[in-house]
Amino acid sequence: MGGIIFDNVRIFDGARSHPGVGAVRVEGNRITEVSAPGQTVERKEGDRVINGHGGTLMPGLVEAHAHLSWPSSVERFVPGMALPPEDLVLTTARNARILLDHGFTSAYSAGALSKTVEVVLNSFITSGGMPGPRLVASSIERSPPQEGEELDPGQTADHGSGPDAMRAFVRQCATLGAKSVKFLLSGEDALMPGASQQLLYTQEEASAAGEQARESGVWLACHAQAAEAIKMALRANFRVLYHCTYADEEALDMLEARRDEIYIAPAIGIIQATLDAAPPPHFDMSHMKRSAAEVLELQKKLIPELKRRGLKILPGGDYGFPFNPNGRNARDLELFVQHFGYSPEEALSAATLLGGELMGMGDKLGQVRPGFLADLLLLDGNPVEDVTVLQDRSHLRAIMKDGRFHKDPALAAL
Numbered sequence: 001m002g003g004i005i006f007d008n009v010r011i012f013d014g015a016r017s018h019p020g021v022g023a024v025r026v027e028g029n030r031i032t033e034v035s036a037p038g039q040t041v042e043r044k045e046g047d048r049v050i051n052g053h054g055g056t057l058m059p060g061l062v063e064a065h066a067h068l069s070w071p072s073s074v075e076r077f078v079p080g081m082a083l084p085p086e087d088l089v090l091t092t093a094r095n096a097r098i099l100l101d102h103g104f105t106s107a108y109s110a111g112a113l114s115k116t117v118e119v120v121l122n123s124f125i126t127s128g129g130m131p132g133p134r135l136v137a138s139s140i141e142r143s144p145p146q147e148g149e150e151l152d153p154g155q156t157a158d159h160g161s162g163p164d165a166m167r168a169f170v171r172q173c174a175t176l177g178a179k180s181v182k183f184l185l186s187g188e189d190a191l192m193p194g195a196s197q198q199l200l201y202t203q204e205e206a207s208a209a210g211e212q213a214r215e216s217g218v219w220l221a222c223h224a225q226a227a228e229a230i231k232m233a234l235r236a237n238f239r240v241l242y243h244c245t246y247a248d249e250e251a252l253d254m255l256e257a258r259r260d261e262i263y264i265a266p267a268i269g270i271i272q273a274t275l276d277a278a279p280p281p282h283f284d285m286s287h288m289k290r291s292a293a294e295v296l297e298l299q300k301k302l303i304p305e306l307k308r309r310g311l312k313i314l315p316g317g318d319y320g321f322p323f324n325p326n327g328r329n330a331r332d333l334e335l336f337v338q339h340f341g342y343s344p345e346e347a348l349s350a351a352t353l354l355g356g357e358l359m360g361m362g363d364k365l366g367q368v369r370p371g372f373l374a375d376l377l378l379l380d381g382n383p384v385e386d387v388t389v390l391q392d393r394s395h396l397r398a399i400m401k402d403g404r405f406h407k408d409p410a411l412a413a414l
């Protein structure tokens, strides 16, 4: 069988834009050749040649904070968060397809509304039965017991306190097939005023989760707003830290010391969406908007400082809420440019090259390089000049995942 050649394309390789146009060859599920600038690649019998007409060829995007089971998407508005079970399963599957439709060929889950929906969906995606991104699947996000809540023995793993309950939860997630296990280490102001400064676990509990994760071969991710929650996560070997808004000097130093092993996603999409939301009169978002305004101001200082210190910071914005729907994920890149001083090229690199590392596949995913997996986007326009072109899926002329077209340019032109 012949290969596929993308000819006459401007190449963004995951780190930088090549000067002029060139060509890229794909065989099977791999990129096998990237031409020098101004050159093309050798054509062989049976090759399919796609003329990119000067459009951009780049790695598929990676969403670092995905909630495929959060109900709202660009195709469907759901006022709340709860869905009947069958609806939840189908909605999750549809959201996976929606992310892929919008150029996200990989997604790192930040938690699901059902224990196994992502794991099951992932097995359908990898077997070729369903469209969707490569997925690091999660189970439910773990929250501690409510004050005064009586737990059945069966609920200990999900909500009980103490190190043993934490270990049991991590073991359970691993057994169910989740790869990332998410904890709410601090509360969240947007849900309850003052909660971002509250720690929901002790260091002993978080560290027990860390030990079990290592034993069970899974990764830990956390919602961490308070400075002490960030420190707790780092001491307990968490790999992915979301938000980090209230990091103090000590937290910054601790983050920097671990910068080669950890990933941060500030989740700026949800903040901007909260500020932009125009809710109906009966729905009071004034508190959420105040909280979002504070977070934005803090993150505008924090993220450039973390970047300066060499931390790996990724787009990924908590999409799936009614006012921040799944499918709008590429907006995070624009917000990195707008609020955090990123160049479009840096934002693109964070969503591709760093995304490949986040997925645990840095040696074969997230770059246009020979030997790398063929997760590729062909788009009209140049995102290095204007990163917002990624937000309109009609600009995506081709979407390839693992060497196969999810969107075929020949069909896209029809």
Ligand SMILES: [Zn+2]
Residues within 6 Å of the ligand: 065, 067, 110, 318
């Ligand atoms: Zn989230």
